Amino acid sequence: MSAITPGAALSISQAAERTGLSPDTLRYYERIGLVDPVPRSAAGYRVYGEDALQWLEFVLHLRDTGMPVRDMLEFARLRRQGEHTAPLRRALLAEHREKLREQVRRLESTLSFLDRKIDAYDGRAARAVPRGR
Numbered sequence: 001m002s003a004i005t006p007g008a009a010l011s012i013s014q015a016a017e018r019t020g021l022s023p024d025t026l027r028y029y030e031r032i033g034l035v036d037p038v039p040r041s042a043a044g045y046r047v048y049g050e051d052a053l054q055w056l057e058f059v060l061h062l063r064d065t066g067m068p069v070r071d072m073l074e075f076a077r078l079r080r081q082g083e084h085t086a087p088l089r090r091a092l093l094a095e096h097r098e099k100l101r102e103q104v105r106r107l108e109s110t111l112s113f114l115d116r117k118i119d120a121y122d123g124r125a126a127r128a129v130p131r132g133r
Contacts, residue, residue, distance in 0.1 A: 012038075015048040019056050026056075034059060034069070034076050066103075067096050 012023045019026070026046075029035040035055065038046040048056075062072050075092055078085040 010048045010053070012046045012048070015046075015053065015056070018053065019060060021056070021060075029056075029059070032069075032073065034072055036076075036080065062096075065096065065100055071096065 010018060012026055015021075016023045016026055021029075026035070026038075030038055030046075035052065038048055038052055041047050059072060059076075062075070071092060075089055078089050078092070
C-alpha cells in the first residue's frame with residue numbers, strides 16, 4: 001500500500017490501486033461490515049478518505065497475518081462501538097499475536113528439519129562415486 005496523502009479523497013478505482021485490492025473486494029468488505037460505509041459523492045460514487053484508507057491498511061496487515069475474517073469483523077465491530085472497547089481489541093490482537101508466534105515456532109522447526117534433510121542429501125552427493133569413468 002502506498003503512503004496515504006493527507007486529505008485524500010479517492011474513487012473506488014483509485015483506492016483499489018492504492019491498496020492492491022479489487023473494487024469488488026472493497027465493496028465486499030463494506031457489505032460485510034469490515035469497512036465502515038464509505039461516503040458518496042453527489043453523483044453517488046464512493047469517496048475514500050484518509051481514515052478509510054488507514055483502516056484498509058490495518059485490515060490488510062491483519063489479513064497478511066492470516067487473521068480469520070470473523071476475527072477481523074469482530075475487531076471492526078468493537079472499533080465502531082468506541083474507545084471503551086480498546087481493552088477487548090487489544091486482547092484480540094494479543095491472542096492473534098500468540099497464534100502467530102506459535103506458527104513461527106512451527107515454521108522454524110520445519111525449516112530446521114528441511115535444513116538437516118538437505119545437508120544429508122548434500123553429504124550423499126559428496127560421497128557418491130561417479131560411474132563409468
